[in-house]
Amino acid sequence: MTHPLPYRAIPWPEDRRFAFTIFDDPDGQSLEVTQLVYSFLADLGFRTSLGVWPLGIRRETNSGGETCANPDYRIFLQQLQRKGFEIAFHNAAPHPCTREEVIESLELFRSYFGNPPRAMANHYNTDAIYWGSARVEGWRRAVYNLATGGRKHKLCFGHVEGHPSFWGDVCRDRIRYCRNFVYADINTLRMCPWMPYSDPHRPYVRDWYSGSEGAQADAFLRTLQQQHQDRLEAEGGACIMYTHFGHGFVENGQLKPEFRRTMERLAAKRGWFVPVSALLDFLVKAKGHTAIDDDIRRQLETRWLLEKLFRGTS
Numbered sequence: 186m187t188h189p190l191p192y193r194a195i196p197w198p199e200d201r202r203f204a205f206t207i208f209d210d211p212d213g214q215s216l217e218v219t220q221l222v223y224s225f226l227a228d229l230g231f232r233t234s235l236g237v238w239p240l241g242i243r244r245e246t247n248s249g250g251e252t253c254a255n256p257d258y259r260i261f262l263q264q265l266q267r268k269g270f271e272i273a274f275h276n277a278a279p280h281p282c283t284r285e286e287v288i289e290s291l292e293l294f295r296s297y298f299g300n301p302p303r304a305m306a307n308h309y310n311t312d313a314i315y316w317g318s319a320r321v322e323g324w325r326r327a328v329y330n331l332a333t334g335g336r337k338h339k340l341c342f343g344h345v346e347g348h349p350s351f352w353g354d355v356c357r358d359r360i361r362y363c364r365n366f367v368y369a370d371i372n373t374l375r376m377c378p379w380m381p382y383s384d385p386h387r388p389y390v391r392d393w394y395s396g397s398e399g400a401q402a403d404a405f406l407r408t409l410q411q412q413h414q415d416r417l418e419a420e421g422g423a424c425i426m427y428t429h430f431g432h433g434f435v436e437n438g439q440l441k442p443e444f445r446r447t448m449e450r451l452a453a454k455r456g457w458f459v460p461v462s463a464l465l466d467f468l469v470k471a472k473g474h475t476a477i478d479d480d481i482r483r484q485l486e487t488r489w490l491l492e493k494l495f496r497g498t499s
C-alpha cells in the first residue's frame with residue numbers, strides 16, 4: 186500500500202541509515218530510575234532529550250517524579266548534558282503554575298543548564314499550551330471532548346491571553362520546538378513528513394513535532410519491536426519516541442531485560458542518535474520548513490484522533 190503522505194527518505198549525516206531519538210517526560214521518574222536508564226543509554230551511544238520540571242513543588246501535585254529542586258538530580262542532569270544529552274522542558278512544575286512562575290522556571294532552567302530549553306513537551310497543567318481539546322479543531326474537538334468526558338485536567342490556558350497561566354508570548358520567544366501528535370508507527374517522519382512545522386492557528390508555538398507511541402514500557406517495547414526497527418532502517422526514517430521512563434522500565438532496581446535487549450539491538454544499527462532539537466534542526470536544513478495549511482492540519486488531527494480512539498495511543 187502506498188502511503189498518502191508525501192514521505193521521502195532523508196539522506197542522514199555521516200552515512201547513517203536512519204535517525205532515532207527519545208523525548209522522555211519526567212512523570213513518575215525517581216533519581217534512581219533516571220540514573221539507571223540514562224547510564225545505560227549513554228553507554229550504548231544514544232543521545233536523547235529529557236523533559237524536566239525546573240521549579241520545586243509549591244502546591245498539590247498532579248504527578249510524581251523528580252524536579253530540579255533536588256540538587257542531586259540537577260547534578261546528574263548536568264553530567265548528561267555535558268555528554269551530549271538535551272535537557273528540555275515539561276512545563277514549570279508537576280502542578281498548575283502562573284505566568285510569573287513559568288517565567289521564573291525558565292530563568293531557573295537557564296541558571297542550571299546555561300541556556301533556555303529549545304524543546305518542550307506539554308504536561309497536563311493549566312499552563313500547558315494548545316493542549317487538551319485545543320490540540321484539535323472543528324468536529325475533531327467535539328469528538329475529543331466526548332471521548333475524554335471533558336475532563337478538567339484537559340483544560341489548558343498557556344496560549345489564552347489574559348488568563349493567569351498565559352505565557353504563549355514567552356514560549357514563542359524562548360522555545361523552538363513543542364511536541365503535539367503521537368502516532369503508533371515507529372517512523373514518526375512517515376506519519377508527519379512536515380515536521381518541524383508551524384501552524385498559523387497556533388502562533389505561540391514556533392514549531393511543532395510529532396512522536397511515536399511509547400507512553401510506558403509496554404507501549405515503548407511494542408513500537409520498538411524487531412520488525413519495526415528493521416522497517417525504520419529500511420525506510421531511512423526518523424523516530425522520535427514519546428515516553429515516560431518512570432513508567433515500568435525499572436523493576437526491583439533493575440532495568441527490564443526486554444528494554445535492555447531492545448535498545449542494544451537498535452544501538453547495533455547504523456542509526457543517527459542525536460537529541461530531538463538536533464534532529465529537528467537537521468530536518469529544517471534537509472527539507473526546509475513547512476507552515477501547515479488547513480488540509481495538512483486536518484490530516485494530522487484526524488489520523489491522531491482515530492488512532493487515539495481505536496488504538497489507544499497517547
Ligand SMILES: [Zn+2]
Nearest residue numbers: 210212308309
Ligand atoms: Zn507529564
